[in-house]
Amino acid sequence: xxxxxxxxxxxxxELVWRVAExxxxxxxxxxxxxxxxxxxxxxxxxxxxxSTSEGMVALTRELSELEGPPAIAGEGRNxxxxxxxxxxxxxxxxxxxxxxxxxxxxxxxxxxxLLYGELCKTIGYANLAGDDPDSNLRIETHHRLxxxxxxxxxxxxxxxxxxxxxxxxxxxxxxxxxxxxWFCEGGRRKGSGRKGKADARGVFKCDGEVRF
Numbered sequence: 001x002x003x004x005x006x007x008x009x010x011x012x013x014e015l016v017w018r019v020a021e022x023x024x025x026x027x028x029x030x031x032x033x034x035x036x037x038x039x040x041x042x043x044x045x046x047x048x049x050x051s052t053s054e055g056m057v058a059l060t061r062e063l064s065e066l067e068g069p070p071a072i073a074g075e076g077r078n079x080x081x082x083x084x085x086x087x088x089x090x091x092x093x094x095x096x097x098x099x100x101x102x103x104x105x106x107x108x109x110x111x112x113x114l115l116y117g118e119l120c121k122t123i124g125y126a127n128l129a130g131d132d133p134d135s136n137l138r139i140e141t142h143h144r145l146x147x148x149x150x151x152x153x154x155x156x157x158x159x160x161x162x163x164x165x166x167x168x169x170x171x172x173x174x175x176x177x178x179x180x181x182w183f184c185e186g187g188r189r190k191g192s193g194r195k196g197k198a199d200a201r202g203v204f205k206c207d208g209e210v211r212f
Contacts, residue, residue: 005045006052006055006056016062019031019063019066020066028070030070030073031063031072033073035075036056036074036076036081037076037081038052039052053080060072061083061084072086073086073123074089077120077122079115087121088120089122089123090124090147091125092125092142097127098127104137108141108145110145112146122145123148123150124138125152126152127153129152129166130151130154130168136165139168143172148173149173150169154166
């Protein structure tokens, strides 16, 4: 998105067609569109008489009209891109990949969640493995800002034998969606005595059922 002007209908048709083919082939119910926040592209010039912002709205709308329809996720949530997104990555201010100086002293307010949370939910972004104090602080900040429980950069082993930070995220995911069941105690189903395993994608399997 940072390199192609989204106002080009030819480019949008090609991208949407390719996404449709992948969705059909894999049978998945969603697609993530990276860099939907890159609305400053091409010095805000016009292509086919529309701006990059208008083009991004058009692209996410056209994707949302595919058969299904699929859930569309993107990067960044604002009054432009949230219209057709179900989920959007939230960037912590000046702390996109690592915490800025004195990050622990910040007191964020969920203004964006107040404005757009009923239309588009946020998910966390980068360094959310819950394996050190900085990562745990980022997780808690996203939680305060209303983001859905998010893990990023974890291994299957960390899912099977979660740290307190990972366990907290998995339990919050259960609270958000009762259909998601997490059996604690190191990935052991309570009362069963049988240990589950996480596959290469990090999906936790226990007793023949898929569990997180």
